[in-house]
Amino acid sequence: MTGSASRRRLRLLSPPLPEPRGPLSAAVTALLRGADSGSPAPGSTAPGSVPSPERCSAYGDDLQLALYILYELHYQGFQGVPDSLEWDGGLLAWRGALERRFLGALRADVPVDATDTARQALDELQLEPVGDDGGVSHFLRDEGGLGHLREYAALRSLYHLKEADPHAWVLPRLHGRAKAAMVAVEFDEFGAGRADEIHAELFADLMEDLRLDTAYGHYVDAAPAEALATVNLMSLFGLHRALRAALVGHFAAVETTSSPGSRRLAEALRRVGAGPAAVRFYAEHVEADAVHEQVVRHDVVGGLLEGEPHLDPEVVFGIRATSHLEDRLAARLLGAWREGATALRGNRPLEAGIRSSV
Helix, strand or coil: CCHHHHHHHHHCCCCCCCCCCCHHHHHHHHHHHHHHCCCCCHHHCCHHHCCCHHHCCCCCHHHHHHHHHHHHCCCCCCCCCCHHHHHCHHHHHHHHHHHHHHHHHHHHHCCCCCCCCHHHHHHHHCCCCCCCCCCHHHHHHHCCCHHHHHHHHHHHHHHHCCCCHHHHCCHHHCCHHHHHHHHHHHHHHCHHHCHHHCHHHHHHHHHHHCCCCCCCCCCHHHCCHHHHHHHHHHHHHHCCHHHHHHHHHHHHHHHHHHHHHHHHHHHHHHHCCCCHHHHHHHHHHHHHHHHHHHHHHHHHHHHHHHHCHHHHHHHHHHHHHHHHHHHHHHHHHHHHHCCCCCCCHHHCCCCCCCCCCC
């Protein structure tokens, strides 16, 4: 079996449940494990036995992990957890409480003025940082080592190994020009009809080059809350029709910032002597996402607002919420790296080697 075929078999496997980080995530994992062992279904759990999300930090490890676990029931699921729990009423009600806490914090921290427009918000994203306050990709290009790049790839794998999946949920909620343009961009993200060109597959190639484990969800226990929140945001927006414009804003923010950031990351990987597969992932995004940015800006965002102009503030919210959480993650990464420490949770360095068989 080739390495690629073996990896695809691994991709069909659900990951184990993560280790809890507090009462919320402990309760979620206990319920999911109990459902498999014949305990009462989560939907029958008395509300009083569930910790209140209001007592936990909206951006903290416990709430973000609990939310991540519940969202993953809609993706790959977990080992030993029945697929039927994806739409369990009790779990959905609990997830809703966590979402309200998270979304409420985002609304408070990312206010949108009545005069703000999506065009203005996207233009702001194109302003490059100056001085010594460059972002993560600047640090990695200019002074980062192989260890920093491996940490970055491990944390980003929580998104990139399902790249484009959360955004696909918006397709049934778009119409006309916006839908056609979104499908066109997603077609590229999913390899334009070629399985080995799916961007998630290209990122797995990058991970192998960097001797990282490519199994889906492998690095969740190493991911700090700031990394989990960036992934949870896409699921939050994607799973709610009412937040469809925010998801379009998120997608637009990603595509607008991807090309210059990818160029710097490709340069960083070349500088440290990474292999061609690692370089290729980001090099591929330099040109592709420059094109995607224009399509998303003019046809996805433009098409959405042409038909539903009242959604302009929600597009702005999606753009700025994305930047807000990315800034929090950047502060975590750069704060650790500039102190000579790991940015991974628990200060545990990455293991060497990759999973090579099933």
